Amino acid sequence: MQERKAAVNRDTLETQISVALNLDGTGAAAFATGVPFLEHMMDQIARHGMIDLDVRCQGDTHIDDHHSVEDIGITIGQAMHQAVGDKRGIRRYGHAYVPLDEALSRVVIDFSGRPGLEMHIPFTQKRIGSFDTELFWEFFQGFVNHAGVTLHIDCLRGHNAHHQIETVFKAxxxxxxxxxxxxxxxxxxxxxxKGTL
Structure with a gap:
């Protein structure tokens, strides 16, 4: 089987981003994005997905984190699409339930070739530290649009917003x-x- 790796650069007037990933990695991660809480969440993707993930971003965080978070999601999606290739031989569907203390989330994904996001997280706080929780929707929407996946995210319970979103990223x-x-x-x-995805 060929190596399932990709490296993507995405430059706009708002952000300059590079993403390198290996789908058959060991969970190694390296980040320099200027958005520390997002880095903490992306570390969960790498560790629990066993994906090597390197993300670098120079963004206009002096305005806010919106452009950086959305564009990182887009670029990871582009790299994922490239690394997966034609999808022959993969399981295609994946799901997980993950708890963290009082919080519990479920994530279901289909590498269908059809972008779609259903995300239901009743956040108990608008911000986690300085991070705006609305930006998680932007991250995942950017990802699904460019990875070409259908993604269902449900936080089933939880009263600590940090726990809520951490269970989502782990799942x-x-x-x-x-x-x-x-x-x-x-x-x-x-x-x-259909013979194609």
Whole structure:
């Protein structure tokens, strides 16, 4: 099987971003984005998805974090799409439930080729430290649009906003790991009766 790696650069007037990832990694992560709480969350993707992930961003965070967070999601999505390739032999679907103390979240993903996001997180706070929780929607919307996946995110319970979103990112990593796993029974088959994804 060919290496499932990708490196993508994305430059706009608002952000300059580079992402390198390896879908068959060990969970190694390196970040320099100027958005520390997002880095903490992306570390969960790497560790629980067993994806090596390196993200660098120079953004207009002197205005706010919006452009950096959204564009990082977009660029990770682009790199994911490139690394996955034609999707032959992968499981395609992944899901995970993850608890953290009182919080519990469920994430379900389909590498369908059809971008779609259903995200339901009843945040108990508008901000976690200085981070605006509305920006998580921007991150995941950017990701699904460019990775070409259908993604369902539900925080089922929780009263600590940090716990709520951390369970989401851990479950996201676990769901990615399941969906991207090569299924030896599939061989080189496409995981779709259409013959393409």
């Amino acid at each position: 996201f990593g676990r769901a990615l790991r399941m969906a991207l796993e090569v299924d030896p029974r599939m061989g080189n088959a496409m995981p779709s009766t």
